[in-house]
Amino acid sequence: MNTEISFNDHLRQDEVVQLYRDNGWSAAQKPVQLMAALEGSHSLVTARIGGKLIGLGNAISDGHLVVYYPHMLVSPDYQGQGVGKQMMQAMQQRYQGFHQQMLTADGDAIGFYESLGFSRAGKTEPMWIYDGNDH
Numbered sequence: 001m002n003t004e005i006s007f008n009d010h011l012r013q014d015e016v017v018q019l020y021r022d023n024g025w026s027a028a029q030k031p032v033q034l035m036a037a038l039e040g041s042h043s044l045v046t047a048r049i050g051g052k053l054i055g056l057g058n059a060i061s062d063g064h065l066v067v068y069y070p071h072m073l074v075s076p077d078y079q080g081q082g083v084g085k086q087m088m089q090a091m092q093q094r095y096q097g098f099h100q101q102m103l104t105a106d107g108d109a110i111g112f113y114e115s116l117g118f119s120r121a122g123k124t125e126p127m128w129i130y131d132g133n134d135h
Helices: 013-022 030-039 083-094 109-117
Strands: 004-005 044-051 052-061 066-074 100-102
Touching: 004 083, 013 030, 013 052, 030 052, 044 066, 044 083, 052 083, 083 109
Parallel strands: 066 100
Antiparallel strands: 004 044, 044 052, 052 066
């Protein structure tokens, strides 16, 4: 499997929405806002095989000290094959040396992120004002 990881990809709304739907993420229900959010990200990483979008992740950052990774999705057909790991390693390389790299994870994703060096920060608790029904 030859996976192309890129920070310079051009995304089409239909392929992005399909990836979010395939993963059961509610952001797929707000395609205009989703595309604007992704396009406004500090960084956006994608994974493609043969031109097909199979994964994406984004980062929100001040560019100096703190980076937050809100979205990391891989098509269910390609999960468990190292695609997410390649994308996160590319992001971590880009933000290497930052004071804080942050994310929120649940379910099986917790073990995935722990394998990349993430851990719970002290006694912190996730807090939300959230208009959605998934993670």
